[in-house]
Amino acid sequence: MGDFDIGAVTRRGFLASGVGATFAAGAPARAEGRSLQSLTLTAAASRAMLRGPGEPDTGLWTYDGVEPGPLIRLRQGRPARIEVNNGLPEETTVHWHGVRVPNAMDGVPGLTQPPIPPGGRFTYEFTPPDAGTFWYHSHDDGLVQIGRGLVGPLIVEEATAVAVDRDLPWMFGDWRLRADGELAAGFGNMMEDAMAGHVGGLVTLNGRAEAVQPVRAGERVRIRLINGALARMMALRFEGHRPLVVAFDGQPCEPFEPADGRLTLGPAMRIDVVLDMTGTTGRRYRVVDDFYDGLAYVAATLAYSPEVATSPARPREPVVLPPNPLPAPDLASAERRDIVIQGGMMGGGGMMGLGGMGGKATPGLGGGAVWAINGMSMTGDGAAGMAPLMTFKRGRSVVLTLKNRTAWWHPMHLHGHSFRVLTRNGVAVPHRQWQDTVLLAPRDAVECAFVADNPGDWMLHCHVMNHQVSGLMTVLRVA
Amino acid sequence: MMKSIRTAATLAFAAFAPAALAAPTHAILWKNPQCSCCEAYAAYMKAHGFDIALKPTNDLTQISAKAGVPADMEGCHTMFIDGYAFDGLVPADIVRKVLAERPQIAGVTLPGMPTGAPGMPGTKAGPLKIYAFTKDGRPPFVYAVE
Numbered sequence A: 001m002g003d004f005d006i007g008a009v010t011r012r013g014f015l016a017s018g019v020g021a022t023f024a025a026g027a028p029a030r031a032e033g034r035s036l037q038s039l040t041l042t043a044a045a046s047r048a049m050l051r052g053p054g055e056p057d058t059g060l061w062t063y064d065g066v067e068p069g070p071l072i073r074l075r076q077g078r079p080a081r082i083e084v085n086n087g088l089p090e091e092t093t094v095h096w097h098g099v100r101v102p103n104a105m106d107g108v109p110g111l112t113q114p115p116i117p118p119g120g121r122f123t124y125e126f127t128p129p130d131a132g133t134f135w136y137h138s139h140d141d142g143l144v145q146i147g148r149g150l151v152g153p154l155i156v157e158e159a160t161a162v163a164v165d166r167d168l169p170w171m172f173g174d175w176r177l178r179a180d181g182e183l184a185a186g187f188g189n190m191m192e193d194a195m196a197g198h199v200g201g202l203v204t205l206n207g208r209a210e211a212v213q214p215v216r217a218g219e220r221v222r223i224r225l226i227n228g229a230l231a232r233m234m235a236l237r238f239e240g241h242r243p244l245v246v247a248f249d250g251q252p253c254e255p256f257e258p259a260d261g262r263l264t265l266g267p268a269m270r271i272d273v274v275l276d277m278t279g280t281t282g283r284r285y286r287v288v289d290d291f292y293d294g295l296a297y298v299a300a301t302l303a304y305s306p307e308v309a310t311s312p313a314r315p316r317e318p319v320v321l322p323p324n325p326l327p328a329p330d331l332a333s334a335e336r337r338d339i340v341i342q343g344g345m346m347g348g349g350g351m352m353g354l355g356g357m358g359g360k361a362t363p364g365l366g367g368g369a370v371w372a373i374n375g376m377s378m379t380g381d382g383a384a385g386m387a388p389l390m391t392f393k394r395g396r397s398v399v400l401t402l403k404n405r406t407a408w409w410h411p412m413h414l415h416g417h418s419f420r421v422l423t424r425n426g427v428a429v430p431h432r433q434w435q436d437t438v439l440l441a442p443r444d445a446v447e448c449a450f451v452a453d454n455p456g457d458w459m460l461h462c463h464v465m466n467h468q469v470s471g472l473m474t475v476l477r478v479a
Numbered sequence B: 001m002m003k004s005i006r007t008a009a010t011l012a013f014a015a016f017a018p019a020a021l022a023a024p025t026h027a028i029l030w031k032n033p034q035c036s037c038c039e040a041y042a043a044y045m046k047a048h049g050f051d052i053a054l055k056p057t058n059d060l061t062q063i064s065a066k067a068g069v070p071a072d073m074e075g076c077h078t079m080f081i082d083g084y085a086f087d088g089l090v091p092a093d094i095v096r097k098v099l100a101e102r103p104q105i106a107g108v109t110l111p112g113m114p115t116g117a118p119g120m121p122g123t124k125a126g127p128l129k130i131y132a133f134t135k136d137g138r139p140p141f142v143y144a145v146e
């Protein structure tokens, strides 16, 4: 299988040893390990067979030579130590997306740590407070480094095992390849940055296009959907199946079946679903992504084995995940602030159709600004000395209203905290949804509440990487 | 009702157009699936006697690069007619001019999405500069000003 354990961490080769586009069975039962979870990651150039055997391979930048990077499994509440070696020709950092880490471990270059120089290393140490589905990725030169493959799944295991037969991390990637298999040159340009970003034409699941997931009739699986793409939005439908949503962005919700069966994931977002394999033995079922009008495609295929599951049919109690220790915001006393997203093409006025920006780019951060937050464009990936847009007293309850005044979709990510999504366009959001990345459709307004309990300077930015680097980023301070 | 207006527009146009162009001109227009101005532009072109096939794509960058559009002069969509590329919100009369004159170019582009251009709301902030580009290394040059 190519798996090995380092402490409690399982490093999986994922597809590397699979047959065809079929990937290996789910994670093994909870690995036993030492109390200190310690591992090493190396970022370097490598090649991957994104299109499968017999097709041209692709030069990427990866962690430990695999795409996506090795699956990291940590234990909730146990200290972890991850040494990152930089084998790239440029500086890098790693961000542990969604994990509520101390600020100095957040991986934002300049703002929370000096970037790791080529040949250098940095040791990240944190104790994950929450169990759930997270991911890790570069936060330096992010448009290029994420675009070239520096992403990987990160699972924090619940203290008590969840009653499913198998646990299947599904990490999606999106690539724009040339005919010879190499990445197309460039990850952004003026139009792409101001529109939908660098969306590719080849979607991979755990590093392989046209992925096939073997399943058995009668089994119950937990699928951890992770959108690791640079800019692509996804709306997944499991044909012939009824996925039960049990968590968003690693945080358990009240389990529910989406009314239209669609699971919408902007870049960086995760959804955990529990899926009962109620299909017919020997049959295949498509998982269709129809987010973009007229561009639906098959993102994955469930392939039933001819046999039924070895475990006999048993009562299907709903899966309820144990709660995470999230502080409950006090809405009555909360500090309320607006985060207004501006700019982009067709924004409704101004030169080049850049809507209502009228702001200024932060000097010295470089790059052309086409987006802004509250009239201010911070471009790039983070830098030392970025002045916070807002400062919250530590322990204060905060309600942010994110207002999308643009014609484009934005998955907005807050570092260091998870927030409860209260309302969308004035309507209460059901199912107790906590997220670290909330997707805003054009003109949406979303209210999010959290307790500003994690001290430091925290990024708030769009995770369409083209948007982030061209101005859709700001800093919130908790002090 | 719609049909009669459409016919009238086509007839009015035909009266002034060279006979060879009187039939609807077929065009393929590649657009970002989330860009609504391209649909407004397609409606505008239809009203000017073009038969537009709209094709959504997430990869306009490669399509326009292959067509020879300089990377810093892209419009929001790429349209192909009769071997020429028309990038962005190029006015219909300029499209007709290219098709009639048949210059030695790969196509023309109206960079960005200026207000007041066909398909965009608002009024023009200044003249629209339409640039011609080639695939032989010649720098782009102004083909027309509207």
Ligand SMILES: [Cu+2]
Binding pocket: A409, A410, A411, A462, A463, A464, A467, A468, A472
């Ligand atoms: Cu965005």
